[in-house]
Amino acid sequence: MRIVSLVPHATELLYALGLGDEVVAVTHECDYPTEAQAKPQVTRDRLPPGLSAAEIDRAVRERTEAGDAIYELDEELLRELEPDLIVTQALCPVCAVSYDEVAEVARRIATCPKVIALDPKTLGETMGDIRTLAQATGRRDAGLDLVARQRSRIDRVKIAVRGADRPRVAAIEWFDPVFIGGHWTPQLIDLAGGIDVLGLPGEHSAQVMWEDVIAARPEVVVCMPCGYDAPRAHLESELYAHELRRLSARDVVAVDAAATFSRPGPRLVDGLELLAHVLHPDLVGPPAYPPIPVAL
Template sequence: MRIVSLVPHATEICFALGLGDQVVGVTHECDWPPDAADAAAVTRDLLEPGLSAAQIDAAVKEITGEGKAIYELDEQLLAELEPDLILTQALCPVCAVSYDDVVSVAGKIKSKPEVIALDPHTFGETMVDIRTVAQATGAEREALTLIATQRARVDAVEAAVADRPMIGAVAIEWLDPVFIGGHWTPQLIEIAGGVDLLGMPGEPSPQSSWDAVREAEPQVIFVMPCGIDAAGALEAAEQHRDELASTGARKIVAIDGSATFSRPGPRLVDGLEIIAHVLHPDVLPTAPGPALELEL
């Protein structure tokens, strides 16, 4: 089978299921695992480089408000790859090529590929996506193993924090303007022994304000800008030091939104373990990724 993945988390699922040698096309943002770089990149970013957070937000709103996507698909290259399966999504217009555009282009390709959209809203639905990809590719056995491994890690976190006090937290996935983490993120915080004070499980990430964050009185703030790694998140937090300090939170931690929260793939469980480590380091003394505390 020849697979083209038009969304990073689908690429990660494919490789986790042992399908990496069948992935012939990916997006320009598919950077995990490293072997994904061996596949042809069939998209490019339409946003100008070097924009500030506020400028990115404005540009995205303008482009998506016109019914367009911020990524461009190389239709000729996609056709040349002759895929049997195209994996995409329709959940977020900021995260991938327009689903309607993909379906339209796929209909013109000689190989007549099947198009599957992965659109999880909750943590449970991200596990369902693993099964969906497995069923389309004949990797059901591998999916059972992967899901069992993921479930065991989740169970271990739940057991570790079961007797710990719940800690009020806010997850910020963009800082200018403020957006609060939605969809699966509030669930991850709850499983990790916290209470998400502003996010709603299964709901889109809402635009908010610093006043709302202050009024929530969080004990911990997670800074996890969408598409940005932990070092970049810490830099963004530094730029908003005064606003973050004004919330009264006792701990402000920058984590890798790109790898472990923005993408609803297998590494969400890494994100869960990182959150649990930050909230309850006494019972979870290590984490599978960086958690960089902003010194106030």
């Protein structure tokens, strides 16, 4: 099977199912696993580099309101690759090429590829996506095995934090304007032994004011600007240190959001283990993606 992945978390999932050799192209943002970086890239970013958080937000809003795409799809290369399956998403217009554009292009490809959209809003739905993709690619057993391993790791965290005090947590997904984490993030905080004071499970990430975050009285603030790694998240946190100080939280950390929170792929469980360590370091050992403390 010849597979094109148009969203990073789908690429991660395809490789986790043992389908790396069948992936013939990915996006310009597919950086995990490392082998994926050697694949042909069928997208590019239309936003200029070097923008601030506020400038990125403004550019994205202007483009989406005007009906303009954030990413450009290389239709000619996609046709040449003659895929049998294209995996994309429709949940977030900021995260990938639009589903409608992909479906339209697919109809013009000689191989008439099947298009699958993975759009999970909860942790449970990410498990369902594993089964969906495994079924579509003939990897049912690999899918069942991956789900079992994911659930085993989740259970270990739940058992480790059972009965522990539950600190109040705010997950900051963007700084200017302020967005708090939604979708699966509140679930991960709950499973990690915390209380999300702003986000709602399964709901979209929401724009709030700094005053709203202050009023929520978080004890722990997790800085997870969407799509950024830990060093970039730490840098962004330092730029907004004044606002973060106003929260009077006991702990503020920056994390690798791109690896563990922004993408609803297999590494969300790494994000769960990271959160559990941040909230309960005496109960859960160091995670694979260490947080960076933010000095305020």
